[in-house]
Amino acid sequence: MPAASQDSFQERKRRLRASFIEQLPDRLRQARALLADLTSTGRQDEPLTQLHLIFHTLKGSGASFGFNAINASAKEAEQMLREVIDGDRRISAPLLADLRRHVQTLEELELTVDSAMGNDSHPCFDLRRQANADAELTAHNRLIYLCDDDPLFAQDLSEQLQCFGYQVKPYHALDDLRTAVLTQRPAAVIMDIIFPEGRDAGPTTIAELNTQLDAPIPCIFISQRDDFQARLRAVKANGRAYCRKPVKAVEMAELLDQLTSRGNPEQYHILIVDDDPDVAQFYAMVLESSGMVSRVVSEPERVPTVLEDFDADLVLMDLYMPHCSGPELARVLRQIPGYLGLPIIYVSSETDAQRQFKALEVGADGFLTKPIEPERLVTEVHLRAERMRTLRSLMIRDSLTGLFNHNTILQLLKVALASCQRSDRRLCLAMIDVDRFKSVNDTHGHQTGDQVLMALGRTLRLRLRESDIVGRYGGEEFAVIMTGLDAEQAKGIMDALRESFAAVTFLADGTEFHCTFSGGLAAFPEYSDPSALIEAADAALYRAKHAGRNCILIAHHQDADGVSALTHSS
Numbered sequence: 001m002p003a004a005s006q007d008s009f010q011e012r013k014r015r016l017r018a019s020f021i022e023q024l025p026d027r028l029r030q031a032r033a034l035l036a037d038l039t040s041t042g043r044q045d046e047p048l049t050q051l052h053l054i055f056h057t058l059k060g061s062g063a064s065f066g067f068n069a070i071n072a073s074a075k076e077a078e079q080m081l082r083e084v085i086d087g088d089r090r091i092s093a094p095l096l097a098d099l100r101r102h103v104q105t106l107e108e109l110e111l112t113v114d115s116a117m118g119n120d121s122h123p124c125f126d127l128r129r130q131a132n133a134d135a136e137l138t139a140h141n142r143l144i145y146l147c148d149d150d151p152l153f154a155q156d157l158s159e160q161l162q163c164f165g166y167q168v169k170p171y172h173a174l175d176d177l178r179t180a181v182l183t184q185r186p187a188a189v190i191m192d193i194i195f196p197e198g199r200d201a202g203p204t205t206i207a208e209l210n211t212q213l214d215a216p217i218p219c220i221f222i223s224q225r226d227d228f229q230a231r232l233r234a235v236k237a238n239g240r241a242y243c244r245k246p247v248k249a250v251e252m253a254e255l256l257d258q259l260t261s262r263g264n265p266e267q268y269h270i271l272i273v274d275d276d277p278d279v280a281q282f283y284a285m286v287l288e289s290s291g292m293v294s295r296v297v298s299e300p301e302r303v304p305t306v307l308e309d310f311d312a313d314l315v316l317m318d319l320y321m322p323h324c325s326g327p328e329l330a331r332v333l334r335q336i337p338g339y340l341g342l343p344i345i346y347v348s349s350e351t352d353a354q355r356q357f358k359a360l361e362v363g364a365d366g367f368l369t370k371p372i373e374p375e376r377l378v379t380e381v382h383l384r385a386e387r388m389r390t391l392r393s394l395m396i397r398d399s400l401t402g403l404f405n406h407n408t409i410l411q412l413l414k415v416a417l418a419s420c421q422r423s424d425r426r427l428c429l430a431m432i433d434v435d436r437f438k439s440v441n442d443t444h445g446h447q448t449g450d451q452v453l454m455a456l457g458r459t460l461r462l463r464l465r466e467s468d469i470v471g472r473y474g475g476e477e478f479a480v481i482m483t484g485l486d487a488e489q490a491k492g493i494m495d496a497l498r499e500s501f502a503a504v505t506f507l508a509d510g511t512e513f514h515c516t517f518s519g520g521l522a523a524f525p526e527y528s529d530p531s532a533l534i535e536a537a538d539a540a541l542y543r544a545k546h547a548g549r550n551c552i553l554i555a556h557h558q559d560a561d562g563v564s565a566l567t568h569s570s
């Protein structure tokens with residue numbers, strides 16, 4: 001962790017601990033008042049529940065902020081109250097005396113907590129550092145070395161990868177590669193497995209090289225071999241991917257994109273629900289210091305509204321909260337269709353397995369028991385959020401291109417349009433379609449056709465802004481949603497993309513060919529609902545095809561007659 005952020009982490013943590021200490025007298029006063037209300041006769045549900053909540057919070061926060069004596073005393077008192085609440089809810093005179101003793105102990109501890117301020121032993125850490133290591137090394141460097149003992153293959157694949165923006169240097173001798181890596185470190189190496197030096201010479205060379213480098217070199221292995229031993233050798237040499245030959249340039253480019261990713265690793269969004277704002281802020285701080293984005297909510301009733309804006313990968317939830325418990329909130333969320341699969345993890349000092357199990361029954365996904373070390377919190381949250389992203393991605397993305405699928409793009413169009421209507425912003429929808437794609441399939445085969453679609457998907461994804469939404473609408477048709485631009489500006493962007501795509505040289509069976517696409521654009525506010533936008537963009541695309549293809553046309557209401565005339569004359 002850089003010194004500056006480490007300082008601010010410690011500083012923020014110090015402030016949260018201070019806030020906990022500041023609130024301690026108030027909490028204990030409340031506990032005293034509740035104890036005074038309690039008598040040893042009759043059932044007293046409300047004060048019992050409130051008192052239990054206070055001890056429970058003191059137990060959890062005490063542990064989180066490293067005040068072990070507070071945690072221990074509150075824990076005992078909480079346990080006593082738990083037994084009463086689970087039993088006949090009548091409190092005996094000796095028990096009442098015990099609870100008073102605990103409050104007194106806590107009051108005495110309150111006077112000493114200041115000196116405990118320095119006893120925080122939670123380690124500082126930064127998981128981002130590892131995740132960013134390769135990205136940092138490669139941020140300005142798209143140089144790739146490709147090593148294969150077949151010089152023609154190496155030359156050919158290198159040239160194809162140039163089309164995807166990589167500077168690829170081919171090598172066919174292991175010694176030459178070794179010297180090159182030690183002289184100038186590339187962003188990644190693509191390495192064959194079998195060489196004249198041996199059946200595993202590729203991974204052996206990379207493993208040796210890694211021992212001489214500060215950080216292992218990101219490596220993709222390629223081979224005709226598909227046996228377990230070859231794959232194992234590749235993994236042991238820190239291989240990040242393994243591709244069977246024949247290698248497709250587009251797929252290799254995708255892997256290189258992932259390996260040499262220039263952007264930040266995707267940040268997970270975590271919603272923290274805890275009625276104790278200090279504890280919630282503490283978790284937020286821990287998660288943020290490891291590169292996640294968090295949002296804190298103290299009132300459970302606000303959670304559904306906050307989730308509408310904050311696209312959470314996971315909800316971290318307190319178990320005991322006044323008015324609405326964690327399990328009740330989990331149940332509410334599970335009854336909202338969009339949140340059926342949203343991971344919910346409780347964080348609580350509840351250690352009773354039976355009660356944990358009951359809380360999980362309502363559809364939550366896990367339980368983290370307080371006190372939780374920051375490093376463990378980050379690891380647990382990271383793992384679950386990552387899994388959620390993977391599952392969600394399978395549901396919403398097209399498997400060939402990795403772009404949003406048809407249903408998702410329709411959904412996203414609705415959401416983007418509603419947001420632009422609210423904020424009075426412009427929106428453009430472009431429908432684009434590969435020209436004469438049938439003949440690509442007929443001439444070069446379906447697999448080559450797939451490569452063209454993948455290449456177009458990749459061009460759209462990498463060349464458009466992060467805020468633009470790109471999807472595969474179906475077959476060889478793609479949809480792009482751009483906000484904050486008028487139709488002319490969007491046409492300028494799509495035209496530039498169209499020209500770069502036309503310049504890509506595809507190779508199939510030794511034959512080179514090029515592809516183009518046509519596009520239709522429709523803009524909000526001229527078209528003001530999703531189906532009108534789609535229909536108009538589609539009609540403009542149709543006109544573009546009839547106008548000779550390889551062009552982008554903008555839809556206007558006055559064109560409607562022209563479009564229908566074309567439709568009828570075709």
Ligand SMILES: Nc1nc2c(ncn2[C@@H]2O[C@H](COP(=O)(O)OP(=O)(O)OP(=O)(O)O)[C@@H](O)[C@H]2O)c(=O)[nH]1
Nearest residue numbers: 433434435436437438439441446449450475476545
């Ligand atoms: N390889 C491949 N082909 C696909 C896929 N989806 C649709 N196609 C093919 O795309 C072709 C589309 O052909 P047409 O609709 O006749 O249009 P076109 O040949 O592109 O001609 P224009 O659109 O008029 O320029 C059909 O042959 C489909 O089989 C896919 O996922 N992969």
